[in-house]
Amino acid sequence: MHNEKYNLITILGPTASGKTAVAAQIASVLDGEVISADSRQVYRGMDLGTGKDYADYVVDGKPIPYHLIDIADAGYEYNVYEYQKDFLKVFEDVTNRNKLPVMCGGSGLYLEAILKNYKLIQVPNNESLRENLADKSLDELTQILRTYKNYLHNQTDIENTKRAVRAIEIEEYYLTHPEIDTGMPDIRSLVVGVKFDRESRRKRITARLRQRLKEGMLDEVQHLLDSGLTPEQLTYYGLEYKYMTLHLTGQLSYQQMFDGLNVAIHQFAKRQMTWFRRMEKQGTEIHWLDGYMPLDEKVEKILEWYARQ
Secondary structure, three states, rough: OOOOOOOOOEEEOOOOOHHHHHHHHHHOOOOOOEEEEEOOEEEEEOOOOOOOOOOHHEEOOOEEEEOOOOOOOEEOOOOOOHHHHHHHHHHHHHOOOOOOEEEEEEEEEHHHHHHHOOOOOOOOOOOOHHHHOOOOOHHHHHHHHHHHOOOOOOOOHHHOOOHHHHHHHHHHHHHHHOOOOOOOOOOOEEEEEOOOOOOHHHEEEEEEEEHHHHHOOOHHHHHHHHHHOOOHHHHHHOHHHHHHHHOOOOOHHHHHHHHHHHHHHHHHHHHHHHHHHHHHOOOOOOEEEEEOOOOOHHHHHHHHHHHHH
């Protein structure tokens, strides 16, 4: 049932929205494989704290292949540049085997690194070029940018003068370093979002936090500390690791840890939704599903959107 319009399905949503189960189900139906777009699930030994729902990757007793989970050691600082490179390798492999890639996650930067279809590389600052462009207006900078490419793929490049200067700097770097591969495959994704109303989302987050603590999330963090990671290193890996480390090192009581972490995750989910709304404003069409819709109905709706030519 693969079609010409889409060569990727993206399932996104805030934390605790149930997106992994949706992605695995749609992969099962369309003979696909899931590619994670979660900036923390790349780490081995960080399972409960990063919300790896391994059970969701089994549909009707059949395991669904997944990628870019458990690929880096805790302690390493994986980044979006590496993610894009790793994603493209997996995307090519999955596609070459005639399977459908299904990207799933809530890390906005990782999702956009793929959906925006442009190559990320760490381009150094060009101070002399910046000086030459310092007195130019946004209209003038836009015209200069058009001399490098006759269409502007990423409209955020011309949101303000600072972004436009950076975009020109990147294009100039590509021009003077022809050995760099700036090509991206033609990625055409159906983008589907899963969301709950605010109050339901809050209840789900709190219930999930209680469940993960019950399953041994504190033990997981203690094990990481025992393995040699410092408290400072652990706070890099997000809210759960920050608050639980503060509790385990005696700086917060259990209740303070729980309450503080609960509020922080609610705020994080709100920021995720703000990011997705910004993506929509900038031209990414997101087809939203109500989280309360039964799973089979969600799959049916996605298949309907996917089949639309």
